Amino acid sequence: MTNELAPFGADPSRSVRATVTQGSVERSFAILLAVFAIGFGLANAPQVAKQLPYLDPVWGVVVPSVLAAAFFLVGASVFVQRLVQPAQIATAMLFLLALVSWPFTVAEAIPTVQHPWPWWLCNIGTIAAAMGFATWRATVYNAVVPIVFVIIRLTPVGGGVSVTTAVLEGVNIGILGGAALVLIVMLRRAAASVDSAQATAVRRYSHAIREHATEVERVQVDAIVHDSVLTTLLSAARADTPDAKTLSARMARNALDHLAAAATDGPGEVPPVALPELRARITDAVASLPAPVRVEGGPLGPTTLPAAAADAIASAALQAAVNSVQHAGDGVARWITVDEVVGAVVQVEVADDGSGFDVDAIPAERLGVRRSIVERVASAGGLAEIRTAPGRGTHVVLTWPAPAAVDA
Template sequence: MPDVARSVLDEAWGRIPHTRETSDDPGSFTQKRIERVITLLVGPACLVLGVQAFIAAFGPSDEAPGWHLSLVVGVFVPLVAMVVACAVNRFARVFSGLFAVLFMVALALWPVATSGGQAPSPTENPWIFYLINVATVATVVAFPLPLQVAWTVAAPLLFGVVRLLQAGGRPEFLLPVALDVSFALLLGSVLVTLTWMYRSIAANVDETRARAVASYAAAAATAATEHERVAVAALMHDSVLGALLAAERAATPRERTLAVSMAREALTRLANAEKDALEGSDEPMDAMALADDIEASARDLGAELTVTRRVQEGTPRVPGRVARALVLAAMQAVANAVQHAEARALSVEVTGSAEPGGVLIRVRDAGRGFDVNAIPADRLGIRGSIIARVTAVGGRSMVDSSPAGTTVTLEWESGDRW
């Protein structure tokens, strides 16, 4: 039952609140939310550190003339683009990765850019230092975990190397640079570890949810299969029992023909029990063709009747599944009239209306009638073959019986769900 399992899975997933990020894939429900939270947090955090670095960039500069503006533009323009992209959740990975790469390029060029510039101070860090962990955070959005770790380690170490090269390896720079590198390594490691931990938790939650939904789908599909088997078995029992009773009571050629037809239908149902009860073409048909099918099926039951047609121009065509259900339900009503009312005053009328648009079928006989409410629960001739069958395709049915006769009304409107 793969189709049943799939439909139940979709129903279960439909019970979970959805947003634009999670409406497509039930397997990443929490992960997508965590990714969105990380992106939203990265934007403001990088903005704060970026403003601090930007303010520092307007102070005394270590770069040689001509380098300062180029480095500032080359670093801060991608940074602003990354912050905006994270805020609007568009192209965040692209611009975050671009900033992380350009920052490393700027950091690698730092010794060249500061060559011939002002002598650095061991107690004052250059503006580029404040962006080391911004680059680390950018990799959290843009790159997989191995590259995040590589950037977390490489960026502080590269800063330490280029800072010592800028200072010419003077001993008074060793301790301050070591402290700066250690601080950047620790902070970057904490940030990468936290995001990895939250992503792992989200992945585990999604995996657990997917297993739970799959288990529910399997259980529901099994229950639906068993319910369907019980319903089919009850319907088969009713058809076979009805055929046997008709054969036992047959006294006239018409009754014998009806009994043979009922037995043939019961055998056909048994042979096709594992198939769709509404198999056949789904090509829509008009109300006149529907009346023709009822006449032909009635002849197979031994009942010669002419269906009265009242079909307006513009009557909508009836979907194939609906048409088959209406014909089968109408023939069950005809069979009941032949069997229990000896087809006295048997008539069938098909009415088609253009507004509101639909088809109505009435099967009448002049038998002695019966009490609809007194039908035993295990008798499915009316409940299963007429009422349930029409309801299953979005139609309506009504059985009105009295001592003056019985009228079975079947109705389908084009606006009904089928």
């Protein structure tokens, strides 16, 4: 079974999705208003039919019919997004027109015990206004409808009820409409806040990704410059024998190939690398060094790691071996082990029994350990540990992935 981890971790945008957005809230509003309008319209159709004998034969039928058509338009707008707001505005305006024109559509005063048929549909008009209009327009609308209804109820054609009854009915309309308006405004603002927070998170995540890519590229460039260019130049400057000159020429060719590969490689273009291939790559790389370095380790399975991680591990191991050849001294035993370990995919140890050094005493301008080993492996999601002391040899342990990544 292949054990491969993504070098940059999981993308949170694929597993986290906002449950409340402005779009989802608006669609829920549209569906609720459609159900409310059609359901209340059909439920109160008998009330309208009951008052037809008191209404004008023409306008008493036309006005309710036009309002019913607006209700069905609200229902149809659920399936056509661009019609949602126009349908809501049309419903609110037609209801207000039906309410204001009530006295002109009545041929005979209705009984006191009956309400004008717009009474049963007041909340549909106020809710449609709250959804379709801006907040201040919806507020004015919710104030006008109760006032108009109170005036109508006080007239003979509206039932001629007492002032107390008319005011109580108007307050009832205002309370329900105002509550709906407040709820709609609060939900819209909450959804807008969610959208804003999500957009900010995505923007910050994108910025972090760009910064991460820039840092990875900087580490790679620093490592390439040190490993390939500076090392080659130093080797060429010190080449005073035919073998040394041949080695310098070979290193120069390798440096050119490395730079060309770095310029052409892209994400996703290189397949994962198996552990036996990684060991073979390290073996070939250290074979050209002027001092012998043996590569050993236990049996390796088919486990793979990403190409970027394999490149980082192999390059860091080669740099550690180069440092050992240059600084550990003559007659020193050098070895590299490549093994699978518990809790990680691979662990590579580059070691010698030479002079060792003080890690804290490395000058800041020296890039070999910091850039070419520690930061290079860390940029690929691994961990590089330098275990050394003056006179006690050096052990460079490279682990991928880093223990924190395995725990996560």
